[in-house]
Amino acid sequence: MSLRIVVCVKYVPDATGDRHFADDLTVDRDDVDGLLSELDEYAVEQALQIADEADDAEITVLTVGPEDAKDALRKALSMGADKAVHVEDDDLHGTDVMGTSLVLAKAIEQTGYDLVITGMASTDGTMGVLPAILAERLGVPQVTLLSEVSVEDGVVKGRRDGDSASEQLEASLPAVVSVTDQSGEARYPSFKGIMAAKKKPVQSLDLDDLGIDADEVGLEGSWTQVDSATERPARTAGSILKDEGEGGKQLAEFLAGQKFI
Amino acid sequence: MAEVLVYVDHVDGAVRKPTLELLTLARRIGEPVAVALGNGAEATAEVLAEHGAVKVLTADAPEFADYLVVPKVDALQAAYEAVSAGGSLAAVLVPSSAEAKEIAARLAVRIGSGIITDAVDLEAGQEGPVATQAVFAASYTTKSRVSKGTPVITVKPNSAPVEAAPAAGAVEALTVSFGEKSTGTKVVSRTPRESTGRPELTEAAIVVSGGRGVNGAENFHVIEELADSLGAPSALARRRRRRLVPALQPGRPDRQVGLPAAVHRLRHLRRDPAPGRHADLEDDRRRQQGRRGPDLRPRRLRRGRRPLHGRPAADRRGQGPQGLTCASLAAPQSAGAVW
Ligand SMILES: Cc1cc2nc3c(=O)[nH]c(=O)nc-3n(C[C@H](O)[C@H](O)[C@H](O)COP(=O)(O)OP(=O)(O)OC[C@H]3O[C@@H](n4cnc5c(N)ncnc54)[C@H](O)[C@@H]3O)c2cc1C
Numbered sequence: 320m321s322l323r324i325v326v327c328v329k330y331v332p333d334a335t336g337d338r339h340f341a342d343d344l345t346v347d348r349d350d351v352d353g354l355l356s357e358l359d360e361y362a363v364e365q366a367l368q369i370a371d372e373a374d375d376a377e378i379t380v381l382t383v384g385p386e387d388a389k390d391a392l393r394k395a396l397s398m399g400a401d402k403a404v405h406v407e408d409d410d411l412h413g414t415d416v417m418g419t420s421l422v423l424a425k426a427i428e429q430t431g432y433d434l435v436i437t438g439m440a441s442t443d444g445t446m447g448v449l450p451a452i453l454a455e456r457l458g459v460p461q462v463t464l465l466s467e468v469s470v471e472d473g474v475v476k477g478r479r480d481g482d483s484a485s486e487q488l489e490a491s492l493p494a495v496v497s498v499t500d501q502s503g504e505a506r507y508p509s510f511k512g513i514m515a516a517k518k519k520p521v522q523s524l525d526l527d528d529l530g531i532d533a534d535e536v537g538l539e540g541s542w543t544q545v546d547s548a549t550e551r552p553a554r555t556a557g558s559i560l561k562d563e564g565e566g567g568k569q570l571a572e573f574l575a576g577q578k579f580i
Numbered sequence: 581m582a583e584v585l586v587y588v589d590h591v592d593g594a595v596r597k598p599t600l601e602l603l604t605l606a607r608r609i610g611e612p613v614a615v616a617l618g619n620g621a622e623a624t625a626e627v628l629a630e631h632g633a634v635k636v637l638t639a640d641a642p643e644f645a646d647y648l649v650v651p652k653v654d655a656l657q658a659a660y661e662a663v664s665a666g667g668s669l670a671a672v673l674v675p676s677s678a679e680a681k682e683i684a685a686r687l688a689v690r691i692g693s694g695i696i697t698d699a700v701d702l703e704a705g706q707e708g709p710v711a712t713q714a715v716f717a718a719s720y721t722t723k724s725r726v727s728k729g730t731p732v733i734t735v736k737p738n739s740a741p742v743e744a745a746p747a748a749g750a751v752e753a754l755t756v757s758f759g760e761k762s763t764g765t766k767v768v769s770r771t772p773r774e775s776t777g778r779p780e781l782t783e784a785a786i787v788v789s790g791g792r793g794v795n796g797a798e799n800f801h802v803i804e805e806l807a808d809s810l811g812a813p814s815a816l817a818r819r820r821r822r823r824l825v826p827a828l829q830p831g832r833p834d835r836q837v838g839l840p841a842a843v844h845r846l847r848h849l850r851r852d853p854a855p856g857r858h859a860d861l862e863d864d865r866r867r868q869q870g871r872r873g874p875d876l877r878p879r880r881l882r883r884g885r886r887p888l889h890g891r892p893a894a895d896r897r898g899q900g901p902q903g904l905t906c907a908s909l910a911a912p913q914s915a916g917a918v919w
């Protein structure tokens with residue numbers, strides 16, 4: 320039986336670009352270059368490796384995002400995923416993590432799954448809680464923050480490097496897994512992969528298709544509210560100490576002056 | 581007065597510092613009621629009472645150690661129900677550790693509440709607690725509120741001072757019944773992390789960070805010595821194009837600060853400082869090679885050229901007699917240096 324893997328990938332503003340907020344205090348995703356969240360590449364990579372080990376597997380990449388989020392799906396498809404699902408709806412603008420997870424959960428159920436793989440956090444919201452919420456909503460085991468993962472005979476195993484201990488985890492499929500950047504370097508798409516990705520199917524879904532009311536999501540349906548966003552004043556340059564025999568002493572004086580010591 | 585539920589992060593009864601900071605913030609909003617779970621739960625009461633907990637709800641059961649996250653969600657939910665039944669519960673506050681964040685998030689779904697993660701400050705407000713978040717690598721500061729349900733808010737380390745505020749800290753046993761989903765993910769084994777003897781990078785007030793300026797792995801000891809003399813953790817300051825690591829990633833004895841990441845690299849550096857195989861240099865080489873070949877990706881998929889920022893490498897070489905070119909210090913909170 321085929322192992323059905325769904326990988327959640329987020330399209331995020333480029334961290335090296337000028338990330339900022341729009342007038343309605345949502346992230347400006349129009350005027351800034353976007354890309355597949357770098358931490359989600361690790362999720363795609365682990366999906367590909369698990370699929371390689373399985374007799375038969377199919378990888379669907381799923382994103383909830385604006386039109387340009389197709390770029391993130393294309394990248395994941397060019398890395399080797401089989402098909403893509405894009406949930407896009409103007410009413411989704413401004414959705415918080417509760418709404419996003421609701422939409423993802425419905426889309427995952429509709430797609431059909433044995434294993435959901437996500438990144439450890441997005442590089443824009445950086446909440447790192449969506450995988451846990453997905454597991455709660457789907458009612459399946461949460462096997463998160465893995466730096467090592469494998470699937471065999473319907474069981475997912477992995478290593479979670481926690482705050483105070485490293486844990487070996489085990490759960491039966493279906494399950495939600497999130498992987499860290501320690502799980503293994505993500506591959507670059509090959510030329511062949513990029514060409515092949517152009518022919519892979521991308522299914523578009525809107526809120527109606529998922530049976531979700533517009534007032535459950537978006538800015539209005541959000542359970543959190545941002546009241547203000549203030550840009551931080553530009554950083555002032557640090558001071559450079561040149562070590563001409565007194566460097567250590569000067570450094571110590573600097574530290575004492577700043578009350579570090 | 582309204583009550584505030586505070587989830588306690590502790591290791592076998594030893595309360596971690598961020599939980600004490602959380603009590604300071606909780607007292608701005610109401611009376612802190614602490615929830616401590618697992619082995620050593622009751623032993624947390626004394627220190628929690630010293631810092632303002634009026635009550636400490638405790639529970640211990642093998643499930644907390646044997647299964648991941650969900651048993652603790654069941655318990656926190658039991659505490660939520662017990663306290664909210666008694667009157668006004670103003671908020672649920674949770675430290676921003678990786679596990680506690682997951683517990684908070686699952687509780688929020690269950691009780692139909694919004695969640696704010698990684699607050700760096702918290703004040704009482706007309707329409708509930710107002711959280712300050714530092715976002716986009718701390719280039720923006722936002723103020724937000726939870727607008728539905730009982731606010732669930734996770735707070736980053738170093739967001740508030742630890743303050744003595746003696747309170748009753750009465751221990752009460754919490755009755756928890758575990759749901760059928762609580763045994764879904766089995767913890768087969770657990771290896772405690774080796775202590776470096778230094779504070780956690782994510783909890784430290786001072787981080788000593790070094791990078792290319794120390795001119796090679798073999799010189800990194802100057803950073804470590806300085807770190808030790810300040811009682812601070814050391815870190816590696818360097819950017820790495822493909823790795824963006826959020827602040828509270830678990831499992832790192834020492835880590836990188838700044839855009840990119842990671843201690844395991846530091847460890848490699850220490851173990852294998854063979855000339856020419858310095859991780860930084862390897863990285864530079866890969867980066868250059870990446871630039872040399874034609875970019876076959878479609879235009880839309882190409883990443884913009886990333887400016888190599890900072891001074892040219894040549895500038896940074898050349899060590900002085902006291903073994904230093906420069907070193908950078910950052911208070912994680914104020915400088916937003918660890919994220
Ligand atoms: C600066 C900032 C702060 C925010 N703070 C809050 C807050 O405090 N509370 C709140 O409710 N919302 C908040 N949001 C909104 C929230 O980020 C989005 O709703 C988001 O889609 C879910 O959170 P995340 O991206 O942080 O997810 P994370 O939990 O960090 O993401 C983990 C993984 O989930 C998957 N994933 C996440 N989003 C998507 C997606 N759209 N499509 C497919 N897969 C996805 C990816 O695999 C990702 O690696 C914030 C957003 C920003 C930009």
Ligand SMILES: Cc1cc2nc3c(=O)[nH]c(=O)nc-3n(C[C@H](O)[C@H](O)[C@H](O)COP(=O)(O)OP(=O)(O)OC[C@H]3O[C@@H](n4cnc5c(N)ncnc54)[C@H](O)[C@@H]3O)c2cc1C
Pocket residue numbers: 334335336557558716717718719789790791792793794817818819837838839840889890896905906907908909915916917918919
């Ligand atoms: C979009 C973007 C956002 C970023 N946001 C953050 C952020 O919020 N917080 C953050 O910490 N980093 C951030 N960075 C990363 C940061 O700018 C540097 O890339 C990182 O600190 C590594 O510095 P480096 O490349 O100069 O390091 P290296 O080349 O490894 O360091 C060179 C030498 O200079 C020293 N040095 C570096 N910086 C200083 C300093 N300020 N004062 C004195 N000595 C110094 C180092 O100790 C080292 O000896 C961001 C980068 C990008 C691209």
